[in-house]
Amino acid sequence: MMHRANLRSWPRRLLLGCAAGFAAANLAWAGDATAPSSADSSASAPTLAHFNPAFLNIGNSQGDAQSGAPDDAPHFNASDLAEFSHGNIALPGVHDVEVLLNDAQVGKHRVLFNTLPDNQGTAPCVTAKLLGGIGVMLSEFPAVDPNVAGQCIDADRQMPNAHFSYEADTEQLSITIPNAMLRHTARGAIDPSEFQNGIDGALFDYRISGSKSEMAGGGGAGGIQWYGSLRSGINLGPWRLRGTTTVNRDAGGTQVQFQDIYARRAFTGISSQFTIGDATTDGSILDSVPFRGVQLASDPAMEPESLQGYAPVIRGIAQTHAKVELRQNGFLIYSTYVPPGPFRIDDLYAAASNTDIEVTIIEADGRKRTFAQPYSTVSALLRDHAWRYRVTAGMLRVPGVTKASPFAQATLAHGLPGDFTLYGGVTVSPIYQAVVFGAARNMPVIGALSLDIKHARSRLPGGRIESGQSVRLAYNKSLDVIGTQFNVAGYRYSTCGYHSFSDVAAANNSTLDVLSTINARDRLEINIAQPLRSAGSLYATYTQQGYWGMQDEDRVLQFGYSGSYHSISYGLDLSYDRHPDGTSSKQVAFNLSIPFGKTQNHTFTASMLSGDGDIKEGASMSGTLLRGHQLNYSIRADLSSQGGQSGSASLNYLSGVGQFGVMQSLSKGSAQTSVEVAGGAVVHAHGITFSQPLGETIGLVAAPGASDVGIESTQGVSTDHAGYAVIPNLTPYRRNNITLRTADLGSQVAVRTATRIVTPRRGAIVLARYKVSKGRMMLDIKDQKGQPMPFGARIETLAGDDVGMVGPDGQGFVTGAGDRGKLRVRWGKQAAEQCELAFDLGHPSQNNLMPEATAVCRPLPARTAKATAAVGPILPSTGEPS
Known part of the structure; x- marks a missing residue:
């Protein structure tokens, strides 16, 4: 139960607590005085703050008299606020912080913060292990010993031109290192x-x-x-x-x-995955087939995002220490600094748009040079030096196929300099053999093109042998002037004797001549997209499929328009289908969507569909x-x-x-x-x-x-x-x-x-x-002489975890310490500036939102006195607690 005296003092304690919190957060910065740097610190010392302790009725009797403080106002030494006299600091100990290298995020790391001499705040302990892990070439800094993983680095003495700084409000440790002293790693690379x-x-x-x-x-x-x-x-x-x-x-x-x-x-x-059992081969080079067996295949997901997909290598020559900016569709997509001489940028993110890239070189004296880098891509293109492979051996696993069809398959693709890619593959089986070879190229003006030729030999029922070829072409080009995206998604022509592996396996499991009805001759897919700026966008697609033995073909032609006005969106689609048997159909669809509600999380949609002699109208919410x-x-x-x-x-x-x-x-x-x-x-x-x-x-x-x-x-x-x-x-x-x-x-x-x-x-x-940790309480902490603990002293567990802070009158608000146990109070780094206390709340009522207890803080035993200069290594955060 709360004591009567405590009840009387609550208004004053609340007022002083709020004032203390306001003071600790803002501290009335003067900004004209700076603390000296520490000899063993790696970060610049925080700015010294000037604060009038009379704001909290803190000071001597003269100050109290001048401030009009009542006689029972708490009395503290101004030194109680020394730990807060340096703004933007972290409390001593280990913290999980976001690390920035030259303003680029390189992950979250566990960093030790040490107290600077004379209570001048804290500084992060930046070690060789941390710097090496984020890509700094330690060999460029002879004064740094990479074998001493846990030693704090003094940037001023050991790493000229380097700078470390910490922002407590964002919990970010910024490390600035000249680019020439960094290992060249792709953006987003993870060890x-x-x-x-x-x-x-x-x-x-x-x-x-x-x-x-x-x-x-x-x-x-x-x-x-x-x-x-x-x-x-x-x-x-x-x-x-x-x-x-x-x-x-x-x-x-x-x-x-x-x-x-x-x-x-x-x-x-x-960068590979090994599979044993049921899986499917990749269909980018050879036909995709399900199998039961073993497979070893490259896994591009292990690579950085900046090395996935295809993007051209940007090359140029800088005359000075220059800034290079890359823009696509007017948007800045990449910016970096390069030393004088030739430079190479090979870690661009693959872009959804295939428009050309504008390269601007800004020299140190302000001169600018601009040129365009063509950028078009097809699915077969790989980056320079990239490899993709897949090796498979097993039994074909196709529904309806009961006869065993063992096979082996291998594919390989390699990106070469000059925006050129070679690829190929082979399939070997008792009933089927195939080989494919192809190339892809991103060419200026013309666009991106890939072409491959596949030869297949099939053993059919009755021992009949058929051979044939299949030619596949893909093309992509963006017309930057008007923004049109033209894409031949695929064109394939197959001779009469060409069959796929799955079709041959099905034929060998059937008494019917299934190949005569499923043998495709050619297929064409064309896609055109045209943005209309704020007026919306247009698209058109055309698909044509022909078969051997049929004079007519399947044809599908589609047009569409979509746009929006404020939050209202609308679209119009037209479709025409024609089949080999001479039948055809036409359809027209219109839709209108209107969001509503305070957060627009509800949508009303109206639609109309006309086709096959019928008109359907619909409404939905x-x-x-x-x-x-x-x-x-x-x-x-x-x-x-x-x-x-x-x-x-x-x-x-x-x-x-x-x-x-x-x-x-x-x-x-x-x-x-x-x-x-x-x-x-x-x-x-x-x-x-x-x-x-x-x-x-x-x-x-x-x-x-x-x-x-x-x-x-x-x-x-x-x-x-x-x-x-x-x-x-x-x-x-x-x-x-x-x-x-x-x-x-x-x-x-x-x-x-x-x-x-x-x-x-x-x-x-x-x-x-x-x-x-659970539980919170208000502790009334006194020393052995009955005096309150210094204002601002930290309350910690014996493991060093912060659980509270001492406020006015020695009142400490503690959270996460449980209902009983031992705590340590620390207002300095000397053993004489620390003490330990034991507390026991008994069985606090669930209705008591703020249980209270009194505790006597006793001096530390000599063997448990806290070390005054503890230094530890920086450990990466792996999801496990410290």
């Missing part, structure tokens, strides 16, 4: 040693759907259908074991299938509900000019443990009700955690004691009663931030670091562990 295998565990991903159809007029049930799939797996070290089971039940019975059973692991040293937009709804009605009417309504709810949906549809003469449930579960060392559908790579939040806490940047995900949660669909081989929503922690829970950074390997269950 493979950061890739995490994750924890061992089992996972289950399920989806169940069912529908019931009824006919009007008492015709009885139209039918009940159920479908379920379960994707299960086990993670053991670097290995991923996966398998899928499907169940399909309808009026014809129940079918159960086991498929896609495989084991896979990554080899980051060669859709949107999201609830605070986290977890509930999606849709209502739609359609009317046909031929008298038909239909309508539907659906609800979909996304929770932390699954996705649930229901839909009802009505039409003339029938009705259908369908439901769907999807979700996942992870079995780990501490139990079972249910989740939304998992995806390939997942994170497991472990915050025991923090239940029902949301996860930032997710929808519907929160910790369960044990403090665990599953984060689906993490990006493999990339740094993923997993952040607890601190607003959900409540008044009795504290977490030391709310964000963990994880870098999972593909398919991993990566752990993000948080150190959670």
Whole structure:
């Protein structure tokens, strides 16, 4: 129970506490005095602040008299504020901070902050290990010993031209190093040693759907259908074991299938994945076929994003230390500084737009030179020096094919200088042999072009041998003047004797001459896109497919326009289809969407579709509900000019443990009700955690004691009663931030670091562990003589974790220390400026939001006196607590 004296002093303590907080945050900076730099510090010392202690009624009796303070006002020495006399500092100890190298983010690291001499604030301990890990060439700094990993570096003495600074408000450590002293690494490159295998565990991903159809007029049930799939797996070290089971039940019975059973692991040293079991070959060079066997294939996801896809190498010559800027469509996409002489930029991100790149060289004296770098791409193009390969051996696995079809396949592609790529592949089987060779080139003015030729030899039923060739061409060009994007997505011509591997295998498992009806002759796909600036955009596509033995061809021609006015969007689409049998159809569609609501999370849509002698008009309303937009709804009605009417309504709810949906549809003469449930579960060392559908790579939040806490940047995900949660669909081989929503922690829970950074390997269950402590209280702390502790003294656990600070009258607000235990109070780094106390709240009432206790702080025993110059190494944050 709160003492009567404490009740009387609450208004004063509250006022003084607010004033102290305001003072500590702002400190009335004078800005004209700076503290001297430390000899062993790597960062510039913080600016000295001038503050009048009388603002807090702090000072001697004369000051109190002048300030009009009452006699019972608390008395403190001005030195109590010494630790706050230097602005923008971090408290001594280890902190997780964002590190910037020349203003570019290089990840979050765990950094030790040391107290500067004479209480001049703190400075980050920047070590050789940290600098080497972010790409600094330590050999350029002879005074830095790379073998002493934990020694703090003095930038002024050991690294001329380097600068370290820390911003406490953003928790960012900025490191500035001349570019010439940095290793050339691609933007976004991550050291493979950061890739995490994750924890061992089992996972289950399920989806169940069912529908019931009824006919009007008492015709009885139209039918009940159920479908379920379960994707299960086990993670053991670097290995991923996966398998899928499907169940399909309808009026014809129940079918159960086991498929896609495989084991896979990554080899980051060669940026590859090894698979044994069921998988599919890549179709970019040779035909894609499912198989059961073994495969070793390159995995581009392990490479930095700036090296994925295709982008040209930018070359030029700088006459001075120059700045190089690259622009595309008028937007700055890259900027860097280069030394005098030839330069090369090979880490551009692959752009969605294939427009030319404008290169501007800005010399040190202000002179500018500009030239254009052509940029067009096709899917076969690779960057300079890039490799892609895939080696497969096994049995063909095609539905309906029962006869074993063993085969081996290999493909290889290599990017060469001059925006040139060579690629090829081979397939060998008793019934099929094929070889393909091709090249791709990004050419100025003309555009990007790829061409390959494939020769195949097929053994057909009855021992008949047929051979043929297939030629494939792809072309892409953007007309920068008017912005037109012209793309021949693919043209293929095949001779009569050419067959695909899957078709030959099917033919050898059939008594029918299936090849006579499925032998394609040629195929053409053309896409044209034309932006109209603020007026919208146009598109046109044309597809043509011809077959041997048929004079006519399949043709599909489509045109479309889309635009918007403020938040209203609209579109018009036209389509014409013609088939080899002479039949054809025409369709015209128009749609209009109008968002509404305070946050525009509801949309009204009107549509019209004309085709096959019928005109259908439709109207729908859709949107999201609830605070986290977890509930999606849709209502739609359609009317046909031929008298038909239909309508539907659906609800979909996304929770932390699954996705649930229901839909009802009505039409003339029938009705259908369908439901769907999807979700996942992870079995780990501490139990079972249910989740939304998992995806390939997942994170497991472990915050025991923090239940029902949301996860930032997710929808519907929160910790369960044990403090665990599953984060689906993490990006493999990339740094993923997993952040607890601190607003959900409540008044009795504290977490030391709310964000963990994880870098999972593909398919991993990566752990993000948080150190959670519970409880908060007000401690009335006195020393052995009954005097209050100095104002501003820090309250720590014996492990060194900050849990509070001493305010006026020796009152300390403590959070996350539990209901009983020992704490340390520290107002300096000498042993005489520290003491320890024991506290026990007993069994505080749940209704008591601020339990109170008194404690006597006793001097430290000599053997436990805190070291005054502790220095430790910087450790990268791996998701584990310190």
